[in-house]
Amino acid sequence: MTTPAAFYAALDGTWPAARRITLGDWTLRIGEGGGKRVSAATANAPGADIQTAETAMRDHGQPPLFMVKPGEDALDQALAARGYDIVDPTNGYIAPVATLTDIPIPRVTAFAIWEPLAIMEEIWAKGGIGPARLATMARAETKTAILARWNEKPAGVGFVALQDGIAMVHAVEVLAHQRRQGVAQWIMRRAAFWAQEKGAHSIALLTTADNVAANALYQGLGFQPIGGYHYRAQPQQT
Template identity: 60%
Template sequence: MTAQRLFEAVDATWPAAAFKQLGPFVLRDGQGGGKRVSAATATGPVQSGDVALAEGAMLDAGRTPLFMIRPEDQELDAMLQDSGYNLVDPVNVFQSRLNRLTDIPLPRVTAFCIWEPLAIMEEIWVKGGIGPARLAVMARAKTKTGILARWNEKPAGAAFAAVHDNICMVHAVEILPEQRRQGVAQWVMRAAAFWGQQQGAVEMAVLCTKSNTAANQLYSSLGFEVVSDYHYRQKDAQGA
């Protein structure tokens, strides 16, 4: 699978409210849904004037200028660094063949695929900082499901999965603190795999900040491999 396909799947399964092409940049309107749906990305060679144009458009829209930097964007990265943009939130892009996660049947009443989300799922997400603006991002995806996990006969976690181009991407994995370190997250991922298989997906992908050691270890233990990465460049509000 190419990195381009993965990043296209990111846009489709965790979509911004609007996309706008401005010179060599795609600008995203995230409507408060987080960096991933608010960052500008380059679609070709960039000059300093292009950065200024994109920066101005984001400021005019009331947003702090924010750029996503992928492996092919090294020149842009250096340009932004020289202009005072800070490096923020390095992220690993994990990928696996979906059938690596469908080799073990799900235990009964362990994970359920549900859309629309139940109130308890929204409560779990809110506790992890995933509020209404990110729920609106989920609602914009086309082929999607929420996942509710149960453990010790109680709600244990929630996640969101969506499919694009035969890729099942998992987002917003949140396990309640008292239910962690008991294997709940792996069952969430396996439930997503079984659901994705039913939608015709053959690959799985998940994004994880590099600072989240436990989650990175979990995905590696399930057979996921890091196939790409990205980070953001952003000025603080005063600098912008």
């Protein structure tokens, strides 16, 4: 059974920061514009000194940003007392790969492709996923991208990478006019077939807690909750 610790390790390995720095009781991430997930600090022990992390992040040209996981209540309260706001509560999900490989992929519906085609980069760009996040994808070791087609046209994209038997899907983006037609389901299923070919036992993903449609979709596909987090950022960062 996959543990939350393995899930978080897969998150780091499949969506890697440009640099990870261990500083006392903290892990710092240098994201180079790749978003919160690759720029947030995480505590490695209770009672980690917040000032140490704040100073180090500023020294590396990043505003202080913290990822807070379940069970880190003391850290959460300490950050709140320092004026940090909650940002982007996020749910983590996981499922056995076999859960999503029970239905064959219809012909010309979804393809695993690396490196991404220009049309894939264009679809990501429409969802705000630009060059810095594409660079994050490129840093993952075992990876592919998924291109979905629907109504004989490009419809959506996703990214999946592998870490210690867990295939984690990121950056799912479906064009607005192709939504609510099952495109995201086929992206996830193609990712699962790719993961199966690579010997993965589980497939995982993240979605913000307020994305009702995405949470319903993944739960409907058989994903179960595992972990999650929220960020703490100072008001000017939100």
